[in-house]
Amino acid sequence: MGSPAPRSRIEEYISRSENDTLRIARSFAQRLRPGDVIAFYGELGAGKTEFVKGICQYFQVEELVSSPTFTIINQYVGSFPDGEHVVLYHVDLYRVKSPQDLAEIGFGECMATPDSIKMVEWSENADNYLATVPHYTVSIEFSPESETARIIRIAHVQPVEVF
Numbered sequence: 001m002g003s004p005a006p007r008s009r010i011e012e013y014i015s016r017s018e019n020d021t022l023r024i025a026r027s028f029a030q031r032l033r034p035g036d037v038i039a040f041y042g043e044l045g046a047g048k049t050e051f052v053k054g055i056c057q058y059f060q061v062e063e064l065v066s067s068p069t070f071t072i073i074n075q076y077v078g079s080f081p082d083g084e085h086v087v088l089y090h091v092d093l094y095r096v097k098s099p100q101d102l103a104e105i106g107f108g109e110c111m112a113t114p115d116s117i118k119m120v121e122w123s124e125n126a127d128n129y130l131a132t133v134p135h136y137t138v139s140i141e142f143s144p145e146s147e148t149a150r151i152i153r154i155a156h157v158q159p160v161e162v163f
């Protein structure tokens with residue numbers, strides 16, 4: 001028999017500019033449905049917020065999408081191409097490390113809203129929660145090719161079942 005199938009296919013894209021990242025994000029956003037969670041990974045300045053902006057462009061969000069580093073959770077209202085409204089949460093956990101911090105910012109309540117799309121930067125800081133829900137991961141890495149080149153990897157992960 002062949003080797004076991006990989007648990008999840010990883011898509012890989014090369015972005016050579018901010019606009020490439022926006023385009024890749026808009027294209028990715030086509031598959032999103034109400035309730036989906038997207039966990040972002042990548043160093044400071046990698047382009048996580050830029051990718052979130054692209055998702056928000058797809059959903060025709062009119063508010064200015066900016067880094068929620070100080071507000072921690074931003075809420076936007078957008079719409080699907082068919083006009084159906086959708087709430088998008090943009091969470092930045094850069095400074096939010098402990099379970100107490102997470103509770104304080106209302107992370108659990110935010111993630112529990114069933115029909116919203118949740119986008120989480122610095123999602124390493126919510127590993128315990130993310131291990132319990134299916135979600136997309138978007139990992140952005142600096143590429144040595146040039147200052148504006150990035151490698152973007154997208155996967156979908158399922159919670160590990162514990163018996």
Ligand SMILES: Nc1ncnc2c1ncn2[C@@H]1O[C@H](COP(=O)(O)OP(=O)(O)OP(=O)(O)O)[C@@H](O)[C@H]1O
Pocket residue numbers: 015016017018019020021042043044045046047048049050051067121147148149150
């Ligand atoms: N290919 C690219 N994709 C995305 N951003 C790029 C690219 N090339 C250059 N940039 C620039 O890199 C910066 C990315 O900033 P952004 O705020 O998106 O990073 P971030 O990963 O959210 O960082 P932080 O961890 O501070 O939140 C922007 O200034 C953007 O113009």
Ligand SMILES: [Mg+2]
Pocket residue numbers: 048049050067092121
């Ligand atoms: Mg950011």
